[in-house]
Amino acid sequence: MIPVIAATVKVxxxxxxLPSNFVHHHSTTTCVAENRFFCADxxxxxxxxxxxxxxxxxxxxxxxxxxGFTVAMGLALLxxxxxxxxxxxxxLTGVLYTVPSVAFFFLLLPITGFGTDTAVIALxxxxxxxxYRNIVAGLANVPEEAKDAGRGMGMSQRDLLWRVExxxxxxxxxxxxxVATVSTVALATLAxxxxxxxxxxxxxxxxxxxxxxxxxxxxxxxxxxxxxxVLLVIQRLATPWLRAGAS
Amino acid sequence: xxxxxxxxxxxxVEAPSVAFRRVTKRYPGADEPAxxxxxxxxxxxxxxxxxxxxxxxxxxxxxxxxxxxEITEGDILVGSTxxxxxxxxxxxxxxxxxxxxxxxxxHRTVADNIATVPRLLxxxxxRVEARVEELLELVRIDPALRDRYPAQLSGGQQQxxxxxxxxxxxxxxxxxxxxxxxxxxxxxxxxxxEFLRLxxxxxxxxxxxxxxxxxxxxxxxxxxxxxxxxxxxQYATPAELLMAPADDFVEDFVGADRAxxxxxxxxxxxxxxxxxxxxxVGQATSEARAKLPEAExxxxxxxxxxxxxxxxxxxxxxxxxxVPAKPGTSPDPVLELDDVMRDALSDLLQAETRYAPVVDxxxxxAGVLSVEIISEFLTSPEALTEERPAAERPLx
Ligand SMILES: Nc1ncnc2c1ncn2[C@@H]1O[C@H](COP(=O)(O)OP(=O)(O)OP(=O)(O)O)[C@@H](O)[C@H]1O
Ligand SMILES: [Mg+2]
Numbered sequence: 001m002i003p004v005i006a007a008t009v010k011v012x013x014x015x016x017x018l019p020s021n022f023v024h025h026h027s028t029t030t031c032v033a034e035n036r037f038f039c040a041d042x043x044x045x046x047x048x049x050x051x052x053x054x055x056x057x058x059x060x061x062x063x064x065x066x067x068g069f070t071v072a073m074g075l076a077l078l079x080x081x082x083x084x085x086x087x088x089x090x091x092l093t094g095v096l097y098t099v100p101s102v103a104f105f106f107l108l109l110p111i112t113g114f115g116t117d118t119a120v121i122a123l124x125x126x127x128x129x130x131x132y133r134n135i136v137a138g139l140a141n142v143p144e145e146a147k148d149a150g151r152g153m154g155m156s157q158r159d160l161l162w163r164v165e166x167x168x169x170x171x172x173x174x175x176x177x178x179v180a181t182v183s184t185v186a187l188a189t190l191a192x193x194x195x196x197x198x199x200x201x202x203x204x205x206x207x208x209x210x211x212x213x214x215x216x217x218x219x220x221x222x223x224x225x226x227x228x229x230v231l232l233v234i235q236r237l238a239t240p241w242l243r244a245g246a247s
Numbered sequence: 248x249x250x251x252x253x254x255x256x257x258x259x260v261e262a263p264s265v266a267f268r269r270v271t272k273r274y275p276g277a278d279e280p281a282x283x284x285x286x287x288x289x290x291x292x293x294x295x296x297x298x299x300x301x302x303x304x305x306x307x308x309x310x311x312x313x314x315x316x317e318i319t320e321g322d323i324l325v326g327s328t329x330x331x332x333x334x335x336x337x338x339x340x341x342x343x344x345x346x347x348x349x350x351x352x353x354h355r356t357v358a359d360n361i362a363t364v365p366r367l368l369x370x371x372x373x374r375v376e377a378r379v380e381e382l383l384e385l386v387r388i389d390p391a392l393r394d395r396y397p398a399q400l401s402g403g404q405q406q407x408x409x410x411x412x413x414x415x416x417x418x419x420x421x422x423x424x425x426x427x428x429x430x431x432x433x434x435x436x437x438x439x440x441e442f443l444r445l446x447x448x449x450x451x452x453x454x455x456x457x458x459x460x461x462x463x464x465x466x467x468x469x470x471x472x473x474x475x476x477x478x479x480x481q482y483a484t485p486a487e488l489l490m491a492p493a494d495d496f497v498e499d500f501v502g503a504d505r506a507x508x509x510x511x512x513x514x515x516x517x518x519x520x521x522x523x524x525x526x527x528v529g530q531a532t533s534e535a536r537a538k539l540p541e542a543e544x545x546x547x548x549x550x551x552x553x554x555x556x557x558x559x560x561x562x563x564x565x566x567x568x569x570v571p572a573k574p575g576t577s578p579d580p581v582l583e584l585d586d587v588m589r590d591a592l593s594d595l596l597q598a599e600t601r602y603a604p605v606v607d608x609x610x611x612x613a614g615v616l617s618v619e620i621i622s623e624f625l626t627s628p629e630a631l632t633e634e635r636p637a638a639e640r641p642l643x
Contacts, residue, residue, distance in 0.1 A: 149350030152315055152422075153364050153412075154339035167354045241354045241396040 039211045050202060054219050057198035060191055061184050061227065064120050068127030068180060076135035086136065093129040101187055105194040119196035123187055127180040134176025138169025171242065174235040178228055185224040262291040262419045262452040263326035265312060270321035272307050281307045282477035289469065294446060294453040296467035298460055304477030305456040306347060309422050312454060313339045325420060340364055343413030343421040347428065349405050351397040357408050358393040364416040382411040387441065403434040424456045436590055439465060460501055465511045465587060472497055485512055506625050510589035515582055515605055518624060520614025523548040528572045532565050544602055544615050549574045554611045556581060556604040578604050584613055592621050
């Protein structure tokens with residue numbers, strides 16, 4: 001009896017859109033039935049179902065960090081021009097960061113509705129503080145004599161910003177992006193509360209099934225590591241002088 | 248060499264005069280002016296050195312010329328145009344500027360640093376490339392270093408790149424704020440000499456800041472001594488300054504060893520050298536020995552077939568039959584006719600030797616300089632008569 005049902009499930013899985021708690025309660029391999037620590041067999045056959053949520057979450061993270069970076073860069077450049085604005089921006093981005101994430105989703109729901117938009121808004125708001133701070137710190141740490149030399153050679157504010165200040169701030173800016181991205185991957189597992197799906201949806205679909213938690217959780221960690229690696233590579237490519245100086 | 252190179256691309260640039268017309272600078276919030284009614288004129292193609300104690304307004308004076316600091320009162324004319332009538336960015340692109348801390352861009356390679364102003368001026372890539380090549384040669388930076396970053400260079404190399412960067416767009420005026428301040432003394436002497444050689448080629452109008460009076464005397468066609476409160480104490484040629492200090496402040500600043508300092512205004516070629524008994528490699532030592540009793544220098548100098556000095560014969564060498572190709576005593580230091588006398592003396596003292604062969608620009612023997620010649624000069628009345636500054640004279 002049991003093998004027959006198991007076989008049926010296997011055949012059906014790729015075809016049918018199963019209710020989320022279907023697997024646990026209706027599967028009948030011993031491993032799954034006993035809810036052991038990790039059922040490799042089940043994982044191998046059901047891995048497909050994690051691919052889409054994982055990709056969706058990766059996209060969500062990318063878009064959120066990109067939006068956060070754009071806004072933070074805008075704020076940082078404004079306060080770079082107009083230092084009087086800096087305390088306001090620091091305060092603002094700081095306050096956003098203190099709102100509990102799930103609460104943030106629910107606060108936004110009446111305004112932006114259930115879906116990806118809400119998640120992107122909330123997640124990018126969280127990245128603002130760290131990215132903004134790092135851009136500001138990076139710009140502030142540009143050696144005064146490099147700026148002075150630039151001005152003395154007839155660079156405009158704009159030349160100076162793009163040719164001297166921003167390139168020299170890259171290490172700190174990317175450091176901010178890395179922290180922001182890794183924490184956004186973690187936060188994005190809660191994004192399904194806002195209706196944006198992702199690996200969180202898989203996790204919460206069956207919190208009692210250990211194999212499910214391990215796969216979904218593991219994928220989220222892997223995603224954080226991959227994002228971090230990509231940014232690390234970008235940083236290295238963008239700052240060849242740092243390695244040259246050390247050699 | 249590269250004598251015509253910098254102008255080959257750009258056409259000769261007329262080095263304009265720079266005139267301060269009662270220039271005063273008051274920084275906001277300060278009671279005392281940082282610079283008070285400075286009035287002086289630097290003729291085109293000359294080096295004017297600003298020297299004075301810390302805080303006397305040297306940097307301030309220089310930075311008003313390219314409007315890095317705004318003038319409070321008075322005016323500065325470059326050529327016949329007031330800097331107040333020029334846009335700061337344009338003015339700065341037309342002037343080379345070496346800031347007090349060099350200020351190379353750490354994220355840019357040597358070549359990219361040098362290319363800064365040409366790129367701002369929108370030169371095409373080929374022209375920028377060619378110009379960078381030229382400048383590397385001009386300031387004697389190994390072209391292999393062109394793709395290095397500033398952190399990979401020695402202090403002296405960074406300094407040279409800073410100078411090359413300032414020269415990049417072939418400006419008529421150069422502003423140099425303690426350009427050799429961060430370099431150790433032995434390298435500084437080399438950079439100074441190289442710079443004077445360079446200036447003899449490029450003939451810019453140079454405003455040069457230092458707080459080292461010796462450097463000022465060596466480098467300057469004219470020297471402006473500033474004192475506390477940004478007041479001009481004296482503006483004169485180095486020789487005038489040494490012979491007729493305007494007041495006690497200048498006299499103190501110039502120092503008690505004025506006669507010794509005058510050595511900085513002379514080159515080895517300005518003095519009558521001694522002749523050493525010369526011997527060729529392979530010649531019989533008896534012939535060399537025969538010359539000794541009559542000679543001004545009590546040692547025999549060995550030269551090769553082209554008359555390049557190889558070394559001094561030691562007592563052991565004199566006992567041999569023929570003059571060896573590798574004499575017992577090395578010829579170090581070998582001085583050049585173009586060397587500044589003060590540097591030549593310090594080379595002699597450092598090597599703890601009383602005699603050194605002097606060679607011409609081809610490396611051929613021209614005579615021997617001794618500590619006695621110099622000390623005789625210092626005690627002679629000649630030491631206190633008018634001398635043209637070293638930088639005005641042609642270099643080899
Ligand atoms: N940006 C500024 N704002 C206010 N005061 C300034 C500023 N720059 C210089 N000063 C003041 O003006 C005076 C002259 O300074 P300046 O830098 O021109 O001196 P300096 O002769 O170049 O000194 P140093 O040999 O130390 O470089 C000093 O009292 C200094 O404190
Ligand atoms: Mg200064």
